[in-house]
Amino acid sequence: MTSATHLYDLLESHWETFGEGFAAVWSEGISVKETALRLGADINSAAERTFADIALGFEGDDMPGDDEGIILVGNLDRWTLTLQIQWADVAEIDRLLALSRDGGRAIAVSWHSDSDHLVECAKDGKLVFSGPMEDALDPLREYSAGLRMPTDWDIPASQGEPTEEMITTAFVAIGRMVGREIDDAWLRTPHVRYLIRRTGKNASAVPWR
Template identity: 65%
Template sequence: MPNPTHLYDLLESRWENVTDGFAAVWVEGLTVEETARRLGADLGSAIAVTLANIGLGFEGDKMPGDKDGIILVGPWNAWTLAMQIQWMDVTEKPRLSELSRDGGRAIAIGWHGGGGHRVEYAIDGRLTFSAPLEEMLEPLHEHAEGLRMPTDWDVVGSPIDEMIATALTAIGRLTGRELDEEWLDTPHVCYLIRRTRIRRTR
């Protein structure tokens, strides 16, 4: 029987700052580039990196500002996965509506500063579920057999790790693929969601 935190541990092994803040969205039926476009990314900022190296490779005008979003987007069977390590654009309602419009689905999880763990689920352009992450199994009840969220919140650390791992397991069942080393160790496309103004000279 796998460790109840194994998927969280796997994610943390590639991105050690995951406790401080992280966000991800799984999008049905869109290409990597279309997912990035609907998230408002600068398509010209694209570089190929793994999650572990997502902070590398930015130079010159591709250097992100403190307010820019940083996303890593890659194929996920019939879905696309976008992970975000700076800001939480992928969990915002307008983004999810855009990602899921025209009959698609988008499911996002995220947290920041060690708290605010939430799930957002949109179908065909409409947000159908928005709640704390511990309620994750409610909208995915068809994929929740044998899963349960931890209840012993007096234990520091491990219940949150287990909650995230359980959420990742349920999403894996929904999308047909569980988070794995292959996806994490394969270079995907990193984009910036720019919010800083570029100064223009005459």
């Protein structure tokens, strides 16, 4: 039987600080390189990495500063999936709108430490939802059959973690929308890591919200 926290547990097994801060965006109908371009990434910083190795192998001018974004972009069938471990550029509204323009869709999640867990959805260059993750099944109602968000936030930690269940539930619904859940095979496959620099058009990027 699938655990109520299976996707949280899977991602944490590849990146141990996953629960402390993370951002991701699913983008419909565009290539890996186009996704990176619309996110404002430095295309020349491209390197193949798995999710677990996303922070490894930086040298010389490619060494990121503490204020620069680190993202991993890969194909997920007809969509691309972008994971971010430093800052939350991929969940910024202007980038979400850029990813979804020309008839596409994009959906982002983000959180950091004790900040709100957020979900934002865009379609054809317009924002259609922005709110807390516990409300994510509303814009995803078409894909939420049999799913429910946790309701008891005061249970002892020994009996489970509602935040982990909430994240898993949102990721399951998003997986249904895009046609494939994040899985171990995707996480173990090398994709393309890029940096989002804090110079030029990236200088206005905002930190974790």
